Amino acid sequence: MKMESLQKQLGGDANWWRGAVIYQVYPRSFQDSTGDGIGDLAGITQRLDHIASLGVDAVWISPFFTSPMKDYGYDVSDYCDVDPMFGTLADFDALIARAHELNLRVMIDLVLSHTSDQHAWFGESRADRDNDKANWYVWADPKPDGTPPNNWLSIFGGPAWQWDSRRQQYYLHNFLTSQPDLNFHEPQVQEALLDVARFWLARGVDGFRLDTINFYVHDDQLRDNPALPVERRNASIAPMVNPYNHQEHIYSKNRPENIDFLRKLRAEMAPFGAAAVGEVGDALRGLEIMGQYTAGDDLMQMCYAFELLSGTQPDAARIRDVMEHVADVAADGWACWAFSNHDVQRHVSRWNLSDAGARCFITLLMCLRGSACIYQGEELGLSEAEIDFDDLQDPYGIEFWPEFKGRDGCRTPMVWTADNGNGGFSDGKPWLPVAAEHLSRAANRQEADPQALIHHYRAAIALRKTHPALAKGTLEDMRVEGSVLRFTRRFEGQEMHCAFNLSDTAQTIENETLAAWQANVTEGANG
Template sequence: MLETAIDKEWWRGAVIYQIYPRSYQDSNADGIGDLNGITSRLPYIASLGVDAIWISPFFTSPMDDFGYDVSDYCNVDPMFGSLADFEKLVSAAHYLGLKVMIDLVLSHTSDRHPWFIESRKDQTNHKSDWYVWADAKPDGTVPNNWLSIFGGSSWQWDSRRKQYYLHNFLKSQPDLNFHNPDVQDALLDATRFWLDKGVDGFRLDTINFYFHSESLKDNPALPPEKQSYNTAPSVNPYSYQSHLYDKSQPENLDFLRRFRALLDEYPAAAAVGEVGDDERGLQILADYTSGGDKMHMCYAFDFLGGGAPTPNKVWKAFHDLESEAPDAWACWAFSNHDVVRYTSRWQVAPDLQDNANRLHIALLLTMRGSACLYQGEELGLQEAYVPYEDLQDPYGIEFWPDFPGRDGARTPMVWDQTSTYAGFSEVKPWLPIPEEHLFAAVGLAEQNVTSLLNHYRAMLAFRKAHPALRKGTMDFDRTDGDVLTFVRSHEGDEVYCAFNLSPETREIPFDGNTIEPLDHKLDFYTEVDNDLLKLQAYGVFFGSIKKS
């Protein structure tokens, strides 16, 4: 029997489907999704044509931040199942040709992790410097002006040690001290545990938060005109600072090299990092993915916040990335579990929403890089309204009503419109399911050959059919006004991509050249002649250019 060659670069150009396990499929009627539920839905995921799944945290946790507060890195929380259930999931995914990536939260743990319980006992125990501790100022106030993404100071007083500890997120999520090599070793051991369980890679949460500056200098103020609200909402003063000292430190590069060296011991393991930095996101992405000895790929928040993509915004993102590191590799996403779904964030007229949804997935899947899709976006799900009394997210509870938190992007997946709970569970789910989501359920979409779901499948098949779209170069043509055009090329395969990012019809002249459509099913255009392409509102065209 011939052995199948291992593709060590499967990740380059891969499309990764993100699963938020609490909200994907409940298999044991407790209202919360679980690992066995995911396993039961793997054939659906495989039918989309994606390459891999990324599962948000399912580790043992008190669930203050729904699994992003880990109390045991090497076990499954009973809420989600068992290690045996996870092993079955990996086996089933691999049988269907899907890679499995899991979310590693290395920057911080739960305050109920045994490491922190030991560390906080006193200032001399063997784990006393596994977390970031600092003395109070002489007047008893916090060590510096660093702020938490979840609001307020990032320092919390601990009466046992009579010191403050650092937490970039909830006060129950203390930050690990990466300046201690023993901490790094312990985290790498946990990484190896999951690699030995058969995972194909990792999504690294808040990858640029690992190290802090040991100087503990105050962060400088950021002028109002430079403030951005991609990482934190405008109601949070976190965006008032230039975060020079509390994250994105140069020492992180050496740890990422250690992490990559571990992954390289395995046949084809890969990792994607989340870069949370409004000022230097693309620069950090470039630093972390260049050289072939750190991250395989990273994603920043350029398209996860703010306004819809414009031709100039897309061009600038790639221009800046190319300027920082030509060999860097990005992984683009328009939605995830932390941000408002892009169908709501980038509002368009209701009668044009479907066209806009089709354009945005076409753009995401043709830009150079890998891509992440978030569960439910293939159905065109809008951000859900969750009443205050049903909120679960501590972030939203803190800043309600000005910022409702992240629950609106985390409501359960809708499978069957005829079921009381949309086929997600037999009992009331942990978050309510909006009635309007039922009209986008998988069962209905499967019955409509022209549904957005089937368009996703067609786009993913189109991407797989063209090596240029997965691994090719990207040469921009038009980047001004409302029209964006570029050419993807790879070893003789060439795809011309045109997008009308506006609600008005636009024309593109071709100066005597002729164009030939590559796939009529994916195009939204009203007329194509030898030297003129007319794109309707949010129109898309894929073709090849024949030079005159």
């Protein structure tokens, strides 16, 4: 089925993505339409009115492709079909059509760095060393003593190499052993992945979220990564209990050859008016890589790093430092900021925010230069759910329990109604338990309360959309006065002065016009 993107249907601003607000949906946990306890595409379609009511520009849907679900869809076994648990291609077409009726663009999550070991490509590649796809994955001989070819580590723990008895070689996996890495040094691999993008663009998608965009290309000489000094280690990409933090990953990712592939992908997207946001997973150089990948008009439109997804609540000085760093290393690029997503603890728990704090930070997000992502349930103020070990699904959490409890706590089902234990998510037993403390924050209850957080989210998003300076303008004169962050946004003659008190103590500053609506200097981030 061929369907036009919303950009091609409506024309208009080719730079719609610049300053856009994107709502992320984790399909397993959004809405179940069949009663099997797992969310699906038809369920998303049923709830698109809720997303549109927030005033966002686009919806990003995490993977729904055919998969054995070892990493819950981020291990793809068929890029061009829908996993039966999520529905069918016809269900996806219906979702696109309804979203476009609501003037919502649809961005889908492409996982191009690796596949599932159940993908037909890998089945052929591992059969022997001489088949047509023998070079489609990263294969390497062992060292003379039989150990892996180098010291690269997997984010999910242990070596990044798995022995395969068929080929008598190791294959690379930056994540689970069941997620072998594709070999981007092979031109046929790049062409096959561009075919995947073409398939979904022709089906009407408006863009892509690109998983682990900086992992695509590896060092073809397989050189060892250097050790990382203790004082430079941090937990922004992997928990500190994970030895992955002991290396500087200059050879297993972040390779300069990646730029050529990104240019090819952008060229495929251009005729459709599609846009992409790349996930840059790097604890040391995330913003620099973001700048490289979004510079000019022939690479990716947006990328996000993990600076504002960190565990420590950012104070005024931290926000200033991040924005100044972006100005230094990504002046020609474009950031996409988020406080929560499907991989990190929800930020109201991570930063111990009250509702007043949540209001302050969403308004700040809407006033920062860049685009913005909101994660499902964030508009309800959902906290991180506590999951018993017996209920865990995430292999990451199971591996590093109890020091790291994994990602299930931010992936529990949405709560639509407060009148049953499943929160209106499903008529069956949900794949993860609905957190009891979430029920009081159900969408229907908040809709009926004019003071509820969801209405502030709508107002903050409307503020951004009403004032082009906030969506697309420059960011100037950023300064810190105690706990107060101040800056100015300018665009085509419009000037907006913003001030935020990022503490729980009232502050006083000189009186001036403030764009920080209901998050001004008398309302702190925790109070």
